[in-house]
Amino acid sequence: MGALTEAFRLIITLDPDLFEILWLSIRVSLIALIISAVISLPLGTWLAITRFPGRKFCILLLNALMGIPPVVVGLLVYLLLSRSGPLGWLGLLYTPSAMIIAQVVLITPIIAALSNQVIENLHQEYSDTFYSLGVTGRRAVVAYLVDARYALTTCILAGFGRAIAEVGAVIIVGGNIDHLTRVMTTAIALETSKGNLTLALSLGTILLALSLLVNSLVIGVREYAAKRQYA
Amino acid sequence: MGALTEAFRLIITLDPDLFEILWLSIRVSLIALIISAVISLPLGTWLAITRFPGRKFCILLLNALMGIPPVVVGLLVYLLLSRSGPLGWLGLLYTPSAMIIAQVVLITPIIAALSNQVIENLHQEYSDTFYSLGVTGRRAVVAYLVDARYALTTCILAGFGRAIAEVGAVIIVGGNIDHLTRVMTTAIALETSKGNLTLALSLGTILLALSLLVNSLVIGVREYAAKRQYA
Amino acid sequence: MNTLRSANMPSSLLPIRISDLRLIKGDRTVLAGVNLMIDKPGITVIMGPNGAGKTLLLRCLHGLIKPDQGQITLGQLRVAGSRDQQAMVFQQPVLLRRTALQNLAFAAPEIAKSEPQRLIQALESVHLADRAHQPARMLSGGEQQRLSLARALLSEPALLLLDEATASLDPASVLVIESLVKAQSAQGTKVILVSHDQGQARRLADDIVFMSDGRVAEQSPADQFFIAPQTPVAKAYLAGEILF
Amino acid sequence: MNTLRSANMPSSLLPIRISDLRLIKGDRTVLAGVNLMIDKPGITVIMGPNGAGKTLLLRCLHGLIKPDQGQITLGQLRVAGSRDQQAMVFQQPVLLRRTALQNLAFAAPEIAKSEPQRLIQALESVHLADRAHQPARMLSGGEQQRLSLARALLSEPALLLLDEATASLDPASVLVIESLVKAQSAQGTKVILVSHDQGQARRLADDIVFMSDGRVAEQSPADQFFIAPQTPVAKAYLAGEILF
Amino acid sequence: AQSTTSTQNSGLYDYLLPMVKEDTGVQVNVVAVGTGQAIKNAMRCDGDVLLVHARPAEEKFVADGYGEYRRDLMYNDFVIIGPKADPARVAGAGDVREALQRIQQAGAKFASRGDDSGTHKKERSLWQAAAIDPDSGSGQWYLETGSGMGATLNTGVSLGAYVLTDRATWIAFANKQDAVIAFEGDENLFNQYGVIPVSADRCPNVNREAAETFTQWLLSETGQAAIGAYQVEGEPLFFPNAN
Ligand SMILES: Nc1ncnc2c1ncn2[C@@H]1O[C@H](COP(=O)(O)OP(=O)(O)OP(=O)(O)O)[C@@H](O)[C@H]1O
Ligand SMILES: Nc1ncnc2c1ncn2[C@@H]1O[C@H](COP(=O)(O)OP(=O)(O)OP(=O)(O)O)[C@@H](O)[C@H]1O
Ligand SMILES: [Mg+2]
Numbered sequence A, B: 001m002g003a004l005t006e007a008f009r010l011i012i013t014l015d016p017d018l019f020e021i022l023w024l025s026i027r028v029s030l031i032a033l034i035i036s037a038v039i040s041l042p043l044g045t046w047l048a049i050t051r052f053p054g055r056k057f058c059i060l061l062l063n064a065l066m067g068i069p070p071v072v073v074g075l076l077v078y079l080l081l082s083r084s085g086p087l088g089w090l091g092l093l094y095t096p097s098a099m100i101i102a103q104v105v106l107i108t109p110i111i112a113a114l115s116n117q118v119i120e121n122l123h124q125e126y127s128d129t130f131y132s133l134g135v136t137g138r139r140a141v142v143a144y145l146v147d148a149r150y151a152l153t154t155c156i157l158a159g160f161g162r163a164i165a166e167v168g169a170v171i172i173v174g175g176n177i178d179h180l181t182r183v184m185t186t187a188i189a190l191e192t193s194k195g196n197l198t199l200a201l202s203l204g205t206i207l208l209a210l211s212l213l214v215n216s217l218v219i220g221v222r223e224y225a226a227k228r229q230y231a
Numbered sequence C, D: 001m002n003t004l005r006s007a008n009m010p011s012s013l014l015p016i017r018i019s020d021l022r023l024i025k026g027d028r029t030v031l032a033g034v035n036l037m038i039d040k041p042g043i044t045v046i047m048g049p050n051g052a053g054k055t056l057l058l059r060c061l062h063g064l065i066k067p068d069q070g071q072i073t074l075g076q077l078r079v080a081g082s083r084d085q086q087a088m089v090f091q092q093p094v095l096l097r098r099t100a101l102q103n104l105a106f107a108a109p110e111i112a113k114s115e116p117q118r119l120i121q122a123l124e125s126v127h128l129a130d131r132a133h134q135p136a137r138m139l140s141g142g143e144q145q146r147l148s149l150a151r152a153l154l155s156e157p158a159l160l161l162l163d164e165a166t167a168s169l170d171p172a173s174v175l176v177i178e179s180l181v182k183a184q185s186a187q188g189t190k191v192i193l194v195s196h197d198q199g200q201a202r203r204l205a206d207d208i209v210f211m212s213d214g215r216v217a218e219q220s221p222a223d224q225f226f227i228a229p230q231t232p233v234a235k236a237y238l239a240g241e242i243l244f
Numbered sequence E: 001a002q003s004t005t006s007t008q009n010s011g012l013y014d015y016l017l018p019m020v021k022e023d024t025g026v027q028v029n030v031v032a033v034g035t036g037q038a039i040k041n042a043m044r045c046d047g048d049v050l051l052v053h054a055r056p057a058e059e060k061f062v063a064d065g066y067g068e069y070r071r072d073l074m075y076n077d078f079v080i081i082g083p084k085a086d087p088a089r090v091a092g093a094g095d096v097r098e099a100l101q102r103i104q105q106a107g108a109k110f111a112s113r114g115d116d117s118g119t120h121k122k123e124r125s126l127w128q129a130a131a132i133d134p135d136s137g138s139g140q141w142y143l144e145t146g147s148g149m150g151a152t153l154n155t156g157v158s159l160g161a162y163v164l165t166d167r168a169t170w171i172a173f174a175n176k177q178d179a180v181i182a183f184e185g186d187e188n189l190f191n192q193y194g195v196i197p198v199s200a201d202r203c204p205n206v207n208r209e210a211a212e213t214f215t216q217w218l219l220s221e222t223g224q225a226a227i228g229a230y231q232v233e234g235e236p237l238f239f240p241n242a243n
């Protein structure tokens, strides 16, 4: 297929534009992922193990927010960061930071909802013991996160996948500005609109390869750790 | 906020255009979800419980495919269905069917990867017993799916969220043609490109409300069933 | 952890009063009005057929289940207030996905910080010192049970609840555990122990609570119970006659 | 299911030959060269301290673990080929998230279709008929163990492996299970049973395998073993002396 | 700068911006969106210079005080593209009105951007001039894609529909398949681009100096010559006409 050849050519010629775009994609998505994980994993866990009125509704909301359209997230962040918006003075619109913010908003509900379910399952097993040992609050959250670490990687990878593949939100708040906020997905969208389908597909292939690489690393680390632990 | 008022106005005036678009969104995403679930749940389960060389790689691939950009899926399906493509004779391009196909391609890896992880956890508990009882193949897959049904709803809802929020792929294969293939997300993108941000946001609010409704229904059914079972 | 109780003083959670405890699960009444008063220190053994409600009663005492009706007071306290003076060993031990030693450290973080050697001593007391760095979930059934007992004892509880804690132990381990439990009881900890093992009950019990069908059928001093059980059900149970 | 074996005929899986079985977990040798030959029908009881490797040996026999070294043959078959003539009851029963009856139906779908009343009989045989429609995971510990025994017997296995199957049963249930096991053995099923309960071993065992430290220390006819154990470890074990 | 997509897709910016940087030291970042969105973004002060093609809206923008002033910058022209077979025989039409009428009468498909962009507004005015109300056929033969020029071309080409597009985008468009220019040359298809620096009075955050420098460069002889010299596949795409 032409797209694969083209992808291959772009990579072996070390096209500097391509690498700039690739690097920005990775940077934005990874930073967004880290910020989001720091928020969403404890949140999802906490919602799985505490009981308060309105808890069910919070979980429901997280689940529903998994279906929030990226364009809407983009618009909200845009309105927030626009020069006439409340955070306009920060001057973040059309910068990578804006894209990170949008991605964080987008993937936090996903990781939170999925990790909530994972921890919920573990909670069925641990809750009596934790109650008996008087383990609550922060200590319980941390213990659940540690003990469910292998299963949680899948949730995190789902979040990463959504972030790295996302275009609707980042194009609104980032503006797809060449050499500044152009990432792989917006580049693909641009080439598609120019009718350069082969180039678009080859960029897609490269992005997919990147995704595969990140996943291999994460899953590799997980397997290695699991082996060491249960050797 | 203006967007909420506008959303409310659109709904109570029963705007027929809005309902046409809403209905198409629901139809496309639900059909895609059903098709995808039928494929991905058994696939994810099967990958969790069988051992063959290459299995790890398949799981890795599924995880990586969670990060496939919708635009790329859109392009692939476009090339497949375009008049000069291998399935061009079906004449499906720019029809709701094309959008369903694109969404199925997009969310199948997501549901498969997430359910794989859920079943993997259950498998740690059940595998010895199933081995002992000689339960393998189809029977094992079905049993895992049945016993993990509550946890799997979250995976399915994640897939639904992705489908209903998706714009990049459906706009390429559907074309966002008014009265034919226009769905909520593409309508939002259109209003955004027109600069009608309030209208775009209000459509987003409606879509989110829809998402909330579907999630409430699913989670409601789950809770009800769980209560009855463990009364 | 618990400074309310000093050695050789009776447990601060006595007397234990349970009145008209009822619990309904689905359409079955699984605890059908339990009345019980335990005011003496020492070891109380709960016996009774499978499904009699022994585990459920222990869980109510520990505060894990809220009964549908009835009241429990321990000393001056309601169940909720007494939680951190209690420890429980479950019928099926649940250990965290980490090493044996880390499981102890997790249960008693202060001790792990200030006197880490006490954790090693705890492992030694249940003869698991050489398993310290093994993943706890890979231990044998009996080893897991011993580890979860060591974990429960770390908090020096005023009330210790044991649910068939020696069910799958070898004879030597049974004796080790029994002497640990006796020593703990001698220091003033009130012990309530569920067991099907009559030999064990004879060796340990100061008094016996016999449950059947979600009720307390009989409560007697141990010596009296084994010689002359007062209820026909208890008599049949001891004889191994079918009670279902 | 299994038509290879007719009543009162010796099990088709005899003799069981285990030679030089080794298993290493991490840096521990947990089975250190097990040699064993079981050629007589009846009930073989495996005894030995916690962590001796009893469960691991049973799991190797059942094909759940591949040993690092050594061989097992059952009758004419390797482990893999014998799987559907075996049944095993685990130390910690795992039941599916459905009712007690559905758990049986799941294990034996043909019987559930052709002779559903046999499932009810199976429940009755372990005195669980009145729990048929309760969620299996909500049963009491002893009830779960009985249910998983009933499930194992449904397949009329030629070899039945029991890992401390009566550890948390009440005396009456123990007797019920023992008579079920005896009846099954009388029909020609070879039974291998792990137990710490010496009374049970005396009542049931035709011969005893005594394990210690990942090895078979002694194999003797039951009457001989209890009167005059041939190894010092076995002697110490029976006396409840510490072996760790 | 906020700009329309058509100029970006044509590659003009990739060609011009390095020159701007070299001559003036100003680094220009382009956000390419539809004309409608570009104007509204600019009204929210996001952007320093506006570069679009929808004259009435532009003049209103300035009149309302959002822009400093408006200048003509350059023009190109629109064409109607369609399948080579030309089922509506558009090629033989005398003027664009007739061309549109033939499309409607032949029941051929027509893909419209339907996104309030400059191109879309132009197209609507052409339908009006042809006395046709295409909305009655929306979803049947009149397909409103609600997308940018490139996406609409992708759709139109794949469906064998006619599309009104600016010549620049079409020449640079890579997914032509069997479509060709079916009708061109009518003076009603003239397409004027304007440039507007965003008002610094309205938007204190505006980068006024750079905006002014960039605008003046575009309007200068150097800039105009550069625009005129830009070619794709041997054809000039834009014709400078600064006033
Ligand atoms: N969550 C529940 N839902 C329904 N029934 C329950 C639940 N928990 C316990 N039961 C039932 O309540 C009864 C008493 O259970 P419990 O576990 O207290 O028995 P037990 O006396 O500890 O028996 P064993 O000696 O077998 O451990 C059992 O018949 C059990 O089936
Ligand atoms: N997966 C594993 N990884 C590491 N060690 C293991 C694993 N499985 C078992 N062991 C170790 O192997 C030894 C033997 O285990 P096994 O379960 O066979 O003992 P057992 O004789 O059944 O004891 P019990 O009477 O307590 O059930 C134990 O010390 C245990 O810690
Ligand atoms: Mg119990």
Ligand SMILES: [Mg+2]
Pocket (backbone or CB within 6 Å): C140, C141, C142, D054, D055, D056, D091, D163
């Ligand atoms: Mg064992």
